[in-house]
Amino acid sequence: MSAQPTPDAIAQAERDDQVRLLQDSVTAFAAGRLPLSRARKLRKAQPEFDPAMFEELAGQGWTGLLLPEEFGGFGLGFAEARVVIEGLAAQLAPEPMVPVAVLAAGALRRCAQSVQRDELLTAVAAGTAVPGLVWQDVAGSLELDSPPFTAAPAGDGWTLDGEARFVRPGSGATEYLLLASTPKGVALFAVAPGSSGLEVQHEVQADGTALARLKATQLSVNAGAALTLDRADLAATLDEALVMNAVELFALIVRMRAMTLDYLKTRMQFGKAIGSFQSLQHRSADMLMQEELTRAVVGQAVAALDADVSQHRRTSMASRAKARAAEVAMSTAREAIQMHGGIAVTDEYDLSLYVNRVLSLAPWLGNAQAHRRRYVRLNPPVAGSEG
Amino acid sequence: MQKTDWNTLTDDDFRSQVRAFFHANYPEHLRYPKTRLRWAQVKDWYLTLSKQGWLAPAWPQQYGGMGLTPSKLVIFMEELELHGIGRAPDMGIVMVGPLLIQHGTEEQKAYYLPKILSGEHVWCQGYSEPNAGSDLASLRTEAVLDGDHFIVNGQKTWTSLAQDATHIFMLVRTDKQAKKQEGISFLLAETSTPGIELRPIRNLAGHEEFCETFLRDVRVPKENIVGEMNRGWTIAKALLSFERIGIGGPKQSQYAMARLEELALQLGLTEDQGFMDTYARYKLDVLDHAALYERFVDQVRRGETLGSDVSMLKIMGTENYQKISQLLVETAGSAGGLVGDVDMAGDSFDWLTSYYNARPATIYGGSNEIQRNILSSQVLGLKS
Numbered sequence: 001m002s003a004q005p006t007p008d009a010i011a012q013a014e015r016d017d018q019v020r021l022l023q024d025s026v027t028a029f030a031a032g033r034l035p036l037s038r039a040r041k042l043r044k045a046q047p048e049f050d051p052a053m054f055e056e057l058a059g060q061g062w063t064g065l066l067l068p069e070e071f072g073g074f075g076l077g078f079a080e081a082r083v084v085i086e087g088l089a090a091q092l093a094p095e096p097m098v099p100v101a102v103l104a105a106g107a108l109r110r111c112a113q114s115v116q117r118d119e120l121l122t123a124v125a126a127g128t129a130v131p132g133l134v135w136q137d138v139a140g141s142l143e144l145d146s147p148p149f150t151a152a153p154a155g156d157g158w159t160l161d162g163e164a165r166f167v168r169p170g171s172g173a174t175e176y177l178l179l180a181s182t183p184k185g186v187a188l189f190a191v192a193p194g195s196s197g198l199e200v201q202h203e204v205q206a207d208g209t210a211l212a213r214l215k216a217t218q219l220s221v222n223a224g225a226a227l228t229l230d231r232a233d234l235a236a237t238l239d240e241a242l243v244m245n246a247v248e249l250f251a252l253i254v255r256m257r258a259m260t261l262d263y264l265k266t267r268m269q270f271g272k273a274i275g276s277f278q279s280l281q282h283r284s285a286d287m288l289m290q291e292e293l294t295r296a297v298v299g300q301a302v303a304a305l306d307a308d309v310s311q312h313r314r315t316s317m318a319s320r321a322k323a324r325a326a327e328v329a330m331s332t333a334r335e336a337i338q339m340h341g342g343i344a345v346t347d348e349y350d351l352s353l354y355v356n357r358v359l360s361l362a363p364w365l366g367n368a369q370a371h372r373r374r375y376v377r378l379n380p381p382v383a384g385s386e387g
Numbered sequence: 388m389q390k391t392d393w394n395t396l397t398d399d400d401f402r403s404q405v406r407a408f409f410h411a412n413y414p415e416h417l418r419y420p421k422t423r424l425r426w427a428q429v430k431d432w433y434l435t436l437s438k439q440g441w442l443a444p445a446w447p448q449q450y451g452g453m454g455l456t457p458s459k460l461v462i463f464m465e466e467l468e469l470h471g472i473g474r475a476p477d478m479g480i481v482m483v484g485p486l487l488i489q490h491g492t493e494e495q496k497a498y499y500l501p502k503i504l505s506g507e508h509v510w511c512q513g514y515s516e517p518n519a520g521s522d523l524a525s526l527r528t529e530a531v532l533d534g535d536h537f538i539v540n541g542q543k544t545w546t547s548l549a550q551d552a553t554h555i556f557m558l559v560r561t562d563k564q565a566k567k568q569e570g571i572s573f574l575l576a577e578t579s580t581p582g583i584e585l586r587p588i589r590n591l592a593g594h595e596e597f598c599e600t601f602l603r604d605v606r607v608p609k610e611n612i613v614g615e616m617n618r619g620w621t622i623a624k625a626l627l628s629f630e631r632i633g634i635g636g637p638k639q640s641q642y643a644m645a646r647l648e649e650l651a652l653q654l655g656l657t658e659d660q661g662f663m664d665t666y667a668r669y670k671l672d673v674l675d676h677a678a679l680y681e682r683f684v685d686q687v688r689r690g691e692t693l694g695s696d697v698s699m700l701k702i703m704g705t706e707n708y709q710k711i712s713q714l715l716v717e718t719a720g721s722a723g724g725l726v727g728d729v730d731m732a733g734d735s736f737d738w739l740t741s742y743y744n745a746r747p748a749t750i751y752g753g754s755n756e757i758q759r760n761i762l763s764s765q766v767l768g769l770k771s
Contacts (some may be wrong), residue, residue, distance in 0.1 A: 261767060276771050281763035288762060289699040296679035324675055372667035380657060381648035381666070 026087035039092035043208035047172025049094040058127025063101045072125035078305040082247050089251035099168035103241040104131040110233035117227050132173040138165045142366050144231050149180035160219040170202050170210025188227040206359035239318040243301045246325035250298050253329050256336040256354050257287050290328040297324045323371035326362040333358045394456050402462050409470045419471035421740045423596050426551035429475040433506050443480050451504045458688040468638050476548050479503035479510040490614040513543040513557035521757050524567045530559040539605040549585050549598035562617050573619035575611040592743035634752045635700025637677040640707040643741045644673050647715050676703045695765035698758040705748040712741040
């Protein structure tokens with residue numbers, strides 16, 4: 001009765017298999033190398049992650065997963081990247097995969113070809129470079145039309161002025177990529193953290209990692225450091241970072257809800273498991289629904305990144321995914337704490353690590369409200385749409 | 388109409404044929420109906436579908452259905468919704484037919500199925516009772532065997548459109564000694580049988596869409612039992628889970644959302660950040676629910692059986708519908724309590740119909756509280 005599988009269906013089935021294999025190796029790696037005790041220890045570390053582990057992740061092929069083979073990458077898609085990012089996020093690994101392998105490398109690979117760009121991309125795939133993209137103004141705007149820095153031609157090179165905020169990695173970046181307007185458009189300028197004329201502050205987040213705040217005053221850079229790119233390419237990169245950020249939040253949601261469900265089944269009060277009480281059962285059902293809602297929209301957003309869809313659709317899906325994941329991560333954290341009771345507000349209990357991670361990842365690149373507003377700006381109400 | 392195997396068409400061809408037929412034949416004035424359509428309004432359309440052989444898309448072809456594969460069935464349903472086609476009294480098609488095909492005798496199938504397809508029999512559902520709502524298994528309408536008839540006594544309620552029905556399918560108690568789920572049987576009766584009395588119930592909106600059904604010494608032929616004696620509960624439960632994806636769709640909240648958008652534009656609220664923040668929240672709730680719905684529909688397309696987790700669709704869809712319809716009323720401001728088509732800045736809007744329609748949605752088909760019980764016990768494994 002059913003027709004022969006189409007070539008598309010066969011290709012999809014093969015890809016699904018590949019994703020499953022990757023999933024298995026991520027799970028095995030996370031179980032062996034990324035215990036929660038490690039994340040707990042690294043909370044007060046400087047830098048905020050372990051550079052040796054970042055190289056180890058590169059050795060697995062994961063920092064270059066999305067990069068073309070010419071840079072030592074694998075040229076895979078977001079269905080694969082999602083699996084890696086979700087697995088690492090679930091174990092609270094502080095290594096900056098989304099900021100570096102998705103956001104910074106994504107912007108870099110869309111820049112006009114240059115020696116410096118190629119070297120940097122190769123080093124990201126090798127795990128030896130950890131660049132941070134510096135693109136948001138101090139107000140945290142998501143708009144791309146007014147870069148935080150201005151680059152003025154000066155002799156052979158450039159002079160940069162301006163101020164930016166909310167940069168990840170907050171510490172441990174090997175270089176910063178400053179987004180600046182130039183007389184001809186926009187460009188990224190690769191700058192070493194200790195450069196004179198560059199002031200770097202570290203604003204500490206709830207989970208112990210930092211966001212860097214950068215101020216450039218008459219910062220001179222040489223001509224070769226300017227990597228030109230289109231705003232549209234930057235927008236496409238931001239979509240990818242948003243969706244992968246939503247994937248991280250989703251991983252946290254899944255873990256917090258699983259911890260809570262276990263607790264409900266084992267914690268005894270009034271002589272029975274507290275999960276036998278209907279008020280908690282119904283709230284658990286609500287948590288489950290919110291998790292599944294997030295899974296559905298994040299899944300669609302990841303698929304949109306891998307598909308040939310319009311930029312408008314990509315950006316709309318990215319905002320929907322981030323809005324949902326951030327909202328549900330915050331509400332799941334709240335419910336997880338309440339249903340655990342007092343133990344949940346201790347540092348010693350691991351739920352605290354997840355809650356603090358949510359508080360750090362949900363606001364980054366715009367929180368739920370910011371993305372709901374952005375979605376509606378992109379898709380204003382129109383009359384006569386039958387839903 | 389000769390027999391066609393619709394499943395041999397490509398999805399695109401099938402979709403365009405279905406769409407063309409709906410466009411050409413469905414009465415324009417019945418598109419996007421505000422309330423449940425009565426038999427008198429919708430009978431001609433029912434018979435049009437019947438002539439076309441499209442009345443029972445899910446039934447096997449041997450019983451006069453289209454025998455659609457799950458993926459073709461999804462297309463058929465999508466096109467019904469896209470064209471705003473109202474729900475006809477369809478209990479015979481979606482409940483009695485599938486029930487008889489699975490559990491009926493050959494005689495029952497041969498007698499009832501053609502009469503459902505011809506429109507000669509119109510069915511209503513007799514499940515709920517005044518004291519058996521969410522706890523349906525505690526129903527007390529009793530059927531006692533007396534020779535070759537059952538004598539039925541009791542009362543059913545919320546019998547939707549019983550006024551239009553020629554037949555009723557009921558759950559009745561046939562063994563008072565057994566555990567409550569185990570003494571229930573499935574029984575068919577003509578509504579014209581002496582002793583059956585219907586009293587329409589006026590609802591919150593002032594309409595008469597459902598009835599109370601009184602049964603006093605009603606004699607029902609013994610052969611009208613479906614399946615084995617005292618096995619009715621199992622049969623009914625299977626039908627209810629079949630119902631759950633249907634009532635978990637996003638269509639109603641999408642429709643209410645479209646009305647909200649029109650009203651907001653009319654009132655110039657797109658510059659009102661307070662309104663827009665709530666609107667954005669609900670808009671994404673509707674879109675994301677549709678994404679989740681799509682995941683379950685994919686499961687249906689692949690021919691997989693849906694698990695208990697499908698309950699979440701109904702909860703979310705109906706709760707979105709309620710929130711949006713309430714926001715519609717609030718957006719209307721001082722005019723919020725006005726009934727029917729109301730003038731707002733030169734255009735006419737009706738918000739109370741959405742408001743009223745959304746109220747029972749969280750109650751029927753298994754209340755949302757019951758659905759949450761199902762999720763917590765069967766999906767999460769929480770025991771009471």
